[in-house]
Amino acid sequence: MLTADNIADYINQAIADIHYPAAPAGLYQPVKYTLEGGGKRLRPMLLLAACDAVSGDCSAALNQALAIEIFHNFTLLHDDVMDNADLRRGRPTVHCRWDNNTAILSGDAMLTMATQYLCKDAGDKTGQILDIFNTTAMEIYEGQQYDMDFERMKTVSVDEYLMMIRLKTSVLLGCACRIGAVMGNAPDYLCDLLYDYGVKLGLAFQLRDDYLDAYGDPLTFGKEIGGDIVNNKKTWLLINALNEDTTGRLEKAIEQSLSRGNKIAEVKAVFEDLDLPRRCVELINKYVADAVEIIRESPLGDDAKDFFINLALSTIERTN
Amino acid sequence: MLTADNIADYINQAIADIHYPAAPAGLYQPVKYTLEGGGKRLRPMLLLAACDAVSGDCSAALNQALAIEIFHNFTLLHDDVMDNADLRRGRPTVHCRWDNNTAILSGDAMLTMATQYLCKDAGDKTGQILDIFNTTAMEIYEGQQYDMDFERMKTVSVDEYLMMIRLKTSVLLGCACRIGAVMGNAPDYLCDLLYDYGVKLGLAFQLRDDYLDAYGDPLTFGKEIGGDIVNNKKTWLLINALNEDTTGRLEKAIEQSLSRGNKIAEVKAVFEDLDLPRRCVELINKYVADAVEIIRESPLGDDAKDFFINLALSTIERTN
Numbered sequence: 001m002l003t004a005d006n007i008a009d010y011i012n013q014a015i016a017d018i019h020y021p022a023a024p025a026g027l028y029q030p031v032k033y034t035l036e037g038g039g040k041r042l043r044p045m046l047l048l049a050a051c052d053a054v055s056g057d058c059s060a061a062l063n064q065a066l067a068i069e070i071f072h073n074f075t076l077l078h079d080d081v082m083d084n085a086d087l088r089r090g091r092p093t094v095h096c097r098w099d100n101n102t103a104i105l106s107g108d109a110m111l112t113m114a115t116q117y118l119c120k121d122a123g124d125k126t127g128q129i130l131d132i133f134n135t136t137a138m139e140i141y142e143g144q145q146y147d148m149d150f151e152r153m154k155t156v157s158v159d160e161y162l163m164m165i166r167l168k169t170s171v172l173l174g175c176a177c178r179i180g181a182v183m184g185n186a187p188d189y190l191c192d193l194l195y196d197y198g199v200k201l202g203l204a205f206q207l208r209d210d211y212l213d214a215y216g217d218p219l220t221f222g223k224e225i226g227g228d229i230v231n232n233k234k235t236w237l238l239i240n241a242l243n244e245d246t247t248g249r250l251e252k253a254i255e256q257s258l259s260r261g262n263k264i265a266e267v268k269a270v271f272e273d274l275d276l277p278r279r280c281v282e283l284i285n286k287y288v289a290d291a292v293e294i295i296r297e298s299p300l301g302d303d304a305k306d307f308f309i310n311l312a313l314s315t316i317e318r319t320n
Numbered sequence: 321m322l323t324a325d326n327i328a329d330y331i332n333q334a335i336a337d338i339h340y341p342a343a344p345a346g347l348y349q350p351v352k353y354t355l356e357g358g359g360k361r362l363r364p365m366l367l368l369a370a371c372d373a374v375s376g377d378c379s380a381a382l383n384q385a386l387a388i389e390i391f392h393n394f395t396l397l398h399d400d401v402m403d404n405a406d407l408r409r410g411r412p413t414v415h416c417r418w419d420n421n422t423a424i425l426s427g428d429a430m431l432t433m434a435t436q437y438l439c440k441d442a443g444d445k446t447g448q449i450l451d452i453f454n455t456t457a458m459e460i461y462e463g464q465q466y467d468m469d470f471e472r473m474k475t476v477s478v479d480e481y482l483m484m485i486r487l488k489t490s491v492l493l494g495c496a497c498r499i500g501a502v503m504g505n506a507p508d509y510l511c512d513l514l515y516d517y518g519v520k521l522g523l524a525f526q527l528r529d530d531y532l533d534a535y536g537d538p539l540t541f542g543k544e545i546g547g548d549i550v551n552n553k554k555t556w557l558l559i560n561a562l563n564e565d566t567t568g569r570l571e572k573a574i575e576q577s578l579s580r581g582n583k584i585a586e587v588k589a590v591f592e593d594l595d596l597p598r599r600c601v602e603l604i605n606k607y608v609a610d611a612v613e614i615i616r617e618s619p620l621g622d623d624a625k626d627f628f629i630n631l632a633l634s635t636i637e638r639t640n
Contacts, residue, residue: 027465078428082421101402101468104424105461108398111431112457119450126447130439137432141425145347148421 002052002307004314007045011069014062030094030106031113034073037089042205043176044069049311050180050194053304060121061183064129067117068176071133074110075140077103082148090222111137122183129179136175143168150234161239162203170202190298197294197308204287204315210235211280212319214268220319226264236283237276241267244274288312322372322627324634327365331389334382350414350426351433354393357409362525363496364389369631370500370514373624380441381503384449387437388496391453394430395460397423402468410542431457442503449499456495463488470554481559482523490522510618517614517628524607524635530555531600532639534588540639546584556603557596561587564594608632 015035020028044065052058079085080093081103087093095103118133119126146164150156177198181191212221213228214237228235232254234242241250253266271277291312295305335355340348364385372378399405400413401423407413415423438453439446466484470476497518501511532541533548534557548555552574554562561570573586591597611632615625 021462024462024465024469026469027461078424082424100420104398104402105464105468108427108431109458109461111428112454112461115435115450116454116458119447119454122447126450127439127442130435130446130450134432134436134439138429138436141347141429141432142341142344144425145344148425149344149346 002049002303004045004311007048008041010048011041011044011065014066015069026098026102027106027109030098030102031110033097034077034094034106034110035070037091039089041069043072043172046173046198047176047180049304049307050177051184053184053300053308054181054186054190055184058180058184061180063117063120064122064179064183067114067133068172068179070110070117071114071137072172074107074114075144077107077110079144087223125182129182132175132178132182136171139167139171155242156234156239158236158239158243161234161236165206166199166203169206170199173202173205174198193294193298197291200287200291200294201312201315204284204291204312207236207280207284207287208315208318210237211277211284214271215277217319222320226260229264229267230260236280237271240276241270241274245270284316288316322369322623324365324631327368328361330368331361331364331385334386335389338386346418346422347426347429350418350422351430353417354397354414354426354430355390357411359409361389363392363492366493366518367496367500369624369627370497371504373504373620373628374501374506374510375504378504381500383437383440384442384499384503387434387453388492388499390430390437391434391457392492394427394434395464397427397430399464402464407543445502449502452495452498452502456491459487459491475562476554476559478556478559478563481554481556485526486519486523489526490519493522493525494518513614513618517611520607520611520614521632521635524604524611524632527556527600527604527607528635528638530557531597531604534591535597537639542640546580549584549587550580556600557591560596560599561590561594565590605636608636
């Protein structure tokens with residue numbers, strides 16, 4: 001039976017087996033470094049699980065699972081350049097370990113590699129999965145652009161924020177589910193259903209990210225708590241606080257040159273006055289409940305239902 | 321009959337007709353700006369001419385021609401970031417007019433757009449042309465990586481240089497010809513033949529670029545003469561001079577802080593002592609002769625032969 005652990009092992013092995021040309025090393029080493037940096041392998045896992053759920057054989061979709069993971073890592077690589085981020089999964093980012101030009105060019109190569117894996121042995125499904133993949137890729141660039149735009153805007157509505165994270169994060173989870181279903185010869189309504197599940201899961205997942213930055217357990221979170229707060233990153237928490245705080249306390253906390261610890265404490269106090277931690281958890285639970293409902297009502301087999309439902313429920317509990 | 325001018329008009333019209341989503345403007349405006357910046361449209365022209373040469377109808381390959389032009393402009397956009405270039409075709413580059421992040425993300429979007437256009441209405445040829453396109457894209461990234469590597473190396477052999485420009489520049493011309501031939505249902509040997517023509521043309525084209533930087537006519541060249549010399553850019557001329565100059569004069573010209581004019585004059589004097597301008601022209605002529613020979617020996621019709629031969633011969637004479 002498929003479990004999250006054995007799918008992740010399967011994917012990690014396939015990633016370790018990727019063959020890279022020896023030269024030019026400056027192009028291929030950063031790709032290998034990026035792909036072997038670990039991570040949850042959530043997207044290829046969804047793709048394989050969706051394929052398995054509709055056909056019982058997911059080995060035929062392994063190339064497409066790798067494609068999605070390579071694409072996801074390409075977006076992280078370029079995002080890290082754009083955000084000037086130093087660390088990714090506890091290791092120096094490519095542009096820090098090498099340089100910006102290396103990160104740009106290796107990322108470009110990863111996007112093309114992703115397309116190559118997507119089409120590998122896809123037979124008469126090539127055109128269809130390419131359409132899904134490219135449409136999703138364009139949505140993700142749009143999401144990244146909105147994210148950068150929002151950082152420069154004084155106010156952003158909650159609806160705009162949810163639209164942005166849907167584009168930047170959620171549609172790729174939906175896309176992974178849909179491509180897995182297509183590779184497994186599922187009928188259209190089942191492809192749509194699994195796509196919708198992935199999107200709901202993605203929304204829950206991103207909101208949990210936002211929540212953990214402020215309220216995660218420092219022992220399990222893996223990075224320092226409050227990074228988003230320190231950087232005034234427009235998360236769901238901060239956007240709501242900016243729109244709702246009428247006391248001026250939030251504005252002061254952002255504009256004064258407080259120490260890191262004081263700033264985090266001040267901003268979190270505003271979040272709590274506005275009941276935002278509870279409301280954030282409530283929204284996450286709503287998206288997870290939607291995702292679970294989609295699967296429960298579906299005609300998928302019991303093992304598949306258990307897998308997707310447990311994955312969604314684990315989002316509520318996840319600590320890193 | 322097809323002429324370079326009427327194909328360019330056809331392509332420019334198709335580029336002007338591309339529809340972009342209105343939002344987010346920060347993503348799509350730089351794409352439009354880049355694609356509408358002009359240029360010779362050499363690659364889509366080759367693609368359409370190759371299709372026309374083998375089938376007589378090139379309108380069915382217009383999407384693929386746009387794909388190649390969008391891809392080419394994506395590489396220029398990211399190269400300009402990597403080279404920190406201010407101007408492209410007489411206008412500010414995207415990273416100067418907007419910023420680096422905009423240039424990176426819009427470039428990514430162009431690569432995905434190129435893949436979308438490539439597959440549009442390609443029917444059962446989708447898999448085949450995607451393979452050609454993606455293989456070429458990887459070669460181009462390799463070429464760009466070698467180019468950056470060479471800038472940091474003390475010596476580079478002429479063979480290494482020719483390998484690099486083949487990857488960075490020539491294979492895309494070959495790829496354009498091959499995809500055009502495939503779209504026109506040409507037999508494999510004719511696809512190979514037109515690919516070989518494109519590669520030879522590309523080599524001649526790049527060497528002419530190197531030559532014009534030092535020996536172009538300032539009135540027609542469009543940018544200042546000697547830019548490569550001032551930047552110690554490892555062109556065919558400089559690489560040969562570095563390998564052959566035994567007088568120490570070149571090293572001095574590079575290491576001393578000469579004025580722009582003096583540096584250019586000194587380096588060109590070394591080029592001339594080594595007979596490099598004549599030898600460069602000779603090599604260009606050799607590649608052009610090879611390209612012409614490939615076409616002359618082919619079974620293509622007379623109009624197609626005239627078109628490809630004239631295009632190759634114009635490379636010898638081109639001044640910008």
